[in-house]
Amino acid sequence: MYQIQFDQPCVIHFIGIGGISMSGLAEVLLQKGFQVSGSDMHASELTKRLEEKGARIFIGQRAENIPAEAVAVVYTAAVHKDNPEFAEALRRELPLLSRAELLGQLMRNYRQAVAVAGTHGKTTTTSMLTEILLAADADPTISVGGMLDSIGGNIRVGESDCFVTEACEYTNSFLSFYPTIGIILNVCADHLDFFKDLDDIRHSFRLFAEKLPAGGLLIVSGNIPRLEELTEGLPCRVQTVGMAENDDYRMTGIEYDELGHPSFQLWHGKEDLGMIHVGVPGEHNAWNALAAIAAARELGVDYDPIRSGLEHFGGTHRRYEKKGVLPGDVLVIDDYAHHPDEIRATLKAARRGKRDRIVCIFQPHTYSRTKALMDEFADALSLADEIILAEIYPARETDTLGISSRDLAAKIMARGKKVSYFATFEEIEKYVKKNCVHGELLITMGAGDVVKIGENLLSGV
Secondary structure (H helix, E strand, O other): OOOOOOOOOOOOEEOOOOOOHHHHHHHHHHOOOOOEEEEEEEOHHHHHHHHHHOOOEEEOHHHOOOOOOEEEEEEOOOOOOHHHHHHHHOOOOEEEEEEEHHHHOOOOOOOOEEEEOOOOOOHHHHHHHHHHHOOOOOOOOOEEEEEEEOEEEEEEEEOOOOEEEEEEHHHHHHHHOOOOOOEEEOOOOOOOOOOOOOOHHHHHHHHHHHHHOOOEEEEEOOOOOOOOOHOOOOHHHHEEEEEEOOEEEEOOOOOOOOOOOOOEEEEEEEEEEEEEOOHHHHOHHHHHHHHHHHHHOOOOHHHHHHHHHHHOOOOEEEOOOEEEEEEOEEEEEOOOOOHHHHHHHHHHHOOOOOOOEEEEEOOOOOOHHHHOOHHHHHHHHOOEEEEEEEEOOOOOOOOOOOOOOHHHHHHHHHOOEEEEOOOOHHHHHHHHHEEEEEEEEEEEEEEOOOOHHHHEEEHOO
């Protein structure tokens, strides 16, 4: 595999540069003195940001986009061999690196490299750890899969020897990483267009754990079933986080304020370390906070900045993000949840607030996930008082499964819940304007573009 020499800047081209992770990597290279070019199918705030920082951006993908002086080409998992730029790189015999391979190479330049893995919670936990490290003046380099106000985007390039990033399991991307500290938040059935089943996913997380060196540390939720299959025989140290007496870091006495923000007593072994207050709602975020605490302690951070960072963390964009208030005191929240476990956690967090009625506008993400987890989606969404379904967001897929949101609506209806399906966002917006006027909590939910519904409604206020 081609190895980038980070102390010898050159010209690197990115295919799909507008993705949240790709744009972050491109920005790191720009700050290290590289010349960066890249293409994407659509302009965005991320591509505009890169242009402002000196990148050459092409909208649309064509062979001639790759500069003559390019030394290597980086591509995303969504790019196929028939992509004109990928084909041109092959023709010119340019070295090709996947996004994950470049990120893995970048990690090797840091003495302390933290990789946050798990089926869900990666972005929030990475962001929590970021806030803690900033509160401790640790000057880390950060790559996060969401927009975080405290770092002005999704990337931060620091001067210390600490690097923190998310580690996604899809296409086994995280197996290209070289962490010294690994976090596994949870292991659930997802990305079943790539993995065969849950056992296949668990096998990949085991391989991720095996990437940690003998002097490294694996931080893992003690709540994962058959945990020993992931941890036995590892060369690294292992610490568990959870609520059990034998967990290394644990929480007791969890309570919630009127906004659903959790507080808990923190323990390290038998040592009572006092109260922790978390600035984002839901029990799932208390679990995320525990993992961030364990990683911060391994990085040498004291408890005062840990407490301060977690208390002042307000979340990343699209993670239970308040968008505004509609006429009739309808509070609009947006959340990225696109897996049944995430939906369940978000709706449970919403229940701890003061709103009596929750209306959830859900846009399923990918046909394969919707079909594989249909009953689980119906169960999770039924925690809302009313469910409004948009059509499936295809992402990287085409509809070869004959599946629709109508099928999910039928499953939810069979559970006795009020559910509606609309083919377009415009129809959903008309329905909301007519029917949501009495102080409801309105949540737009999904990993696609469902956020536009709330934004469109609010723009007309």
